Amino acid sequence: MSATKSVIISCAGIGSRLGLATTKALINIEGKSLIRWQLELFEDVEDVRIVVGFQANDVIEEVRKYRDDAIFVYNHRYFETKTGASYYLGARDGNELAIEYDGDLLVHPDDMKILLEQEGEWIAYADKMSDDAVYVKTNQVGDVLAFSREQGDYEWTGPCCIKKDKLKYSSGHVFNQLEPYLPMKGIKIRACDIDTYDDYQRALDFIKGW
């Protein structure tokens, strides 16, 4: 992979909708923590940046078992901010292109490999799966035209990749950071968000299908 890319994994949130009384990075999926599943996707990436906030010390301890060379980025205001702020903080002093990977996301390893080989900027989305989702509207070739809370062709899951200079500190979501730059190249992937307990159950099935 090009040395001009950084991967930013946002693990600062509280994960309150999941109801497992732990930050999502540490939930157990088939005997492995979620963050471990994610780190395995980025074994060949040099600059892995983990944004931490809630339960930071526990996340750091878990990550260090597998990636002692990760750079931990603090989002001290994790309670008041969303993933848009974590994306900015993780990217601002990293490499030119910043790949955002949400801490509650599982992407099929084959698809992640394809994403890592992409040149330039892109947005990844998946088939609709979650109940409470943000959707993407696409054109015939799959480019992303808009995000919507109401309707769309696919579910916005991330990851995405954009030049770090385009990001700003914001109280919004990652897709809000991307909106000013639409349309953008879109890529359909197999992915699963883990927001609720039902999502968690779906993730277990998703991994068994790999």
Added chain:
Amino acid sequence: MTKFIFDLDGTVTKQETLPLISKHFKIQEEIDNLTKETIQGNIPFVESFIRRVYILGKLPIDEVSELLEKVELYQKVAKFISQNSENCIIATGNLECWVDKLASKIGCCCYCSDGLIKDNKVIKLTRILRKENLVERYKSEGEKVIFIGDGNNDVEAMRIADIAIASGLTHMPAKGVLSTADYLVFNEEALCRQLNQLL
């Protein structure tokens, strides 16, 4: 321009220097208790430093200076400093007379505390370096300041620096450091990667 200000002990050197001196002169117990109490937050850093210097000040300065010259450095960090020596600064609470040889080996500008010297011994501390004053000075000159540190005496400097990097190379940074850090790293590759990205 960007200025990189490094804490010395445990950030650029692989060992803390005051415990190294006490070990060499076999006065470990006295110093180690103070160090332990300081790390646990039971004794404020400045008080602890004054008391430690009072004990160590009786030792021959030339021997201490030669001992510290040999302290092992984090090689990749030292290389970054040497390659960017114009924009790197060491900030250490340590006395200049003790770290002068080590500082010239590292090869960048070094700010220390001062003591009154007589007969190859430190008679008394005359000035303790406030690292935050150094950060303020560079910032007032329009520099972007990156501070890399791990101890309680780095916290205020890190709070006002433009970017604060907590270094976990030698030990887990102090809690106060973590509460103000932008970044936390645990190995030289990660630290140097981040430093190069900030150039």
